[in-house]
Amino acid sequence: MLDFLQIGFCRLRPADSIEAALKQLIAPRKVMEARMHVARECDLPEYLAREEQFDLSVLLEETAARLGFAATRELWLPSAALIAQTGHEAEFLASIPALPQPSVSAPAGWLLVIADPLLVDVEEYRQQGVGVVMGLAEDIDAIWAKRRALLRAPLSGGMSDEQLLTVIEQLAADAAKHGAKEVFIGHPSSSNYEFIAEGRRYSGKICAELYQELLKKFDDEMQMNCLVTAPGGRELSLALTKNNDHPVVYLSWNGSCHIESAISEAAETGAGENQIKNAGHNEQTDAGGDAAAPVMSAEKSAAGRQVLLVDDDERFCGILKRILERRGYAVCVQNDGDAALAFIDSAPTPPHLIICDIHMPRSDGTVLLRTLRGRGISIPVMMLTSDENSVTEAEMVQLGADAYLRKQEDLRVLLAWCNNLSGRISDVHVCG
Numbered sequence: 001m002l003d004f005l006q007i008g009f010c011r012l013r014p015a016d017s018i019e020a021a022l023k024q025l026i027a028p029r030k031v032m033e034a035r036m037h038v039a040r041e042c043d044l045p046e047y048l049a050r051e052e053q054f055d056l057s058v059l060l061e062e063t064a065a066r067l068g069f070a071a072t073r074e075l076w077l078p079s080a081a082l083i084a085q086t087g088h089e090a091e092f093l094a095s096i097p098a099l100p101q102p103s104v105s106a107p108a109g110w111l112l113v114i115a116d117p118l119l120v121d122v123e124e125y126r127q128q129g130v131g132v133v134m135g136l137a138e139d140i141d142a143i144w145a146k147r148r149a150l151l152r153a154p155l156s157g158g159m160s161d162e163q164l165l166t167v168i169e170q171l172a173a174d175a176a177k178h179g180a181k182e183v184f185i186g187h188p189s190s191s192n193y194e195f196i197a198e199g200r201r202y203s204g205k206i207c208a209e210l211y212q213e214l215l216k217k218f219d220d221e222m223q224m225n226c227l228v229t230a231p232g233g234r235e236l237s238l239a240l241t242k243n244n245d246h247p248v249v250y251l252s253w254n255g256s257c258h259i260e261s262a263i264s265e266a267a268e269t270g271a272g273e274n275q276i277k278n279a280g281h282n283e284q285t286d287a288g289g290d291a292a293a294p295v296m297s298a299e300k301s302a303a304g305r306q307v308l309l310v311d312d313d314e315r316f317c318g319i320l321k322r323i324l325e326r327r328g329y330a331v332c333v334q335n336d337g338d339a340a341l342a343f344i345d346s347a348p349t350p351p352h353l354i355i356c357d358i359h360m361p362r363s364d365g366t367v368l369l370r371t372l373r374g375r376g377i378s379i380p381v382m383m384l385t386s387d388e389n390s391v392t393e394a395e396m397v398q399l400g401a402d403a404y405l406r407k408q409e410d411l412r413v414l415l416a417w418c419n420n421l422s423g424r425i426s427d428v429h430v431c432g
Contacts, residue, residue: 022063069133175202182251211249252416305422310368332351354368382402383405
């Protein structure tokens with residue numbers, strides 16, 4: 001593909017979105033594929049520049065021009081007074097993401113740098129004498145992260161293990177107060193965390209450096225799970241999983257067991273009711289060992305949600321079906337992709353979630369996923385496999401899988417993703 005940065009004769013036409021502007025510069029197919037890999041549309045320039053090896057600054061300028069804006073990458077930490085002038089809290093601006101900057105040329109004395117300028121009423125800002133320019137999401141995120149880091153006064157050499165665990169322990173404690181049992185850190189983006197409690201979805205902001213520090217703990221791909229004891233005494237479990245191809249750190253404070261081992265143990269022991277009920281779900285305790293405040297009932301949060309389980313392993317399906325049903329899900333089992341499609345076509349309402357094995361004798365999970373996305377069906381799909389091949393994972397992500405889990409992973413990760421993906425229609429509540 002020709003590099004538009006080297007040919008210089010791309011016709012400039014007005015665009016109504018970042019994606020539309022980028023399609024004037026880069027093959028539309030590549031832009032559409034890239035959109036599947038980013039959580040926000042404003043992250044597209046960074047992703048495409050990295051994947052296609054473009055000059056990011058020039059790509060930003062060309063994109064902004066097609067949207068009718070100037071662009072900048074020169075950003076400074078805003079003062080508290082400047083933030084107050086915007087009429088918004090810092091965390092709200094960071095969530096957009098947008099950043100106020102001083103300006104001698106703007107009548108109001110400041111301008112707003114925003115990753116997606118179409119998200120604001122530009123005319124209103126201009127009437128107030130405030131300039132609006134386009135910036136990169138990663139640049140804006142970095143400035144807000146730096147501001148948070150300065151406010152929290154971390155050590156210049158980075159966070160020590162004890163500091164990191166103290167922050168994680170506080171995050172777990174805050175989520176537990178709402179009734180949550182687990183937190184997804186770095187979801188839906190690297191500057192966010194998310195958890196579900198009492199059937200409600202909560203989203204909060206974290207410092208990007210914290211997320212990066214956590215990822216460093218998983219630099220060895222053979223150690224995807226770890227159990228740590230925080231300074232306050234709480235035992236925490238950290239597991240690395242993925243949403244599409246974006247790494248997500250799964251934090252929980254319950255007992256741990258792998259998907260395959262939990263299923264096998266339940267089958268070998270006859271899967272007694274208590275074993276099924278407690279698979280991957282132990283009582284939460286505080287540092288002193290006493291029972292903590294009651295946590296959310298999984299059965300309550302999952303009530304009314306239907307899961308379509310597609311796998312040719314009858315034993316695996318039978319046990320996992322019972323585990324999910326104990327948590328309130330209505331589960332339908334199909335043994336291959338063709339049967340699953342027939343079920344979806346005939347069902348009066350679509351399932352809230354599809355859990356699908358990749359390798360099946362007749363119509364496998366790859367065919368099912370490709371067919372669903374080809375029809376424009378956006379039901380969340382979680383792919384399960386025992387395959388350690390990263391090429392397979394990349395293929396599933398490209399086809400549109402919402403989550404990709406290996407059966408060797410912690411069972412609680414699967415249950416948490418079930419709760420998260422099947423509850424996509426829930427309201428989002430911003431954590432203070």
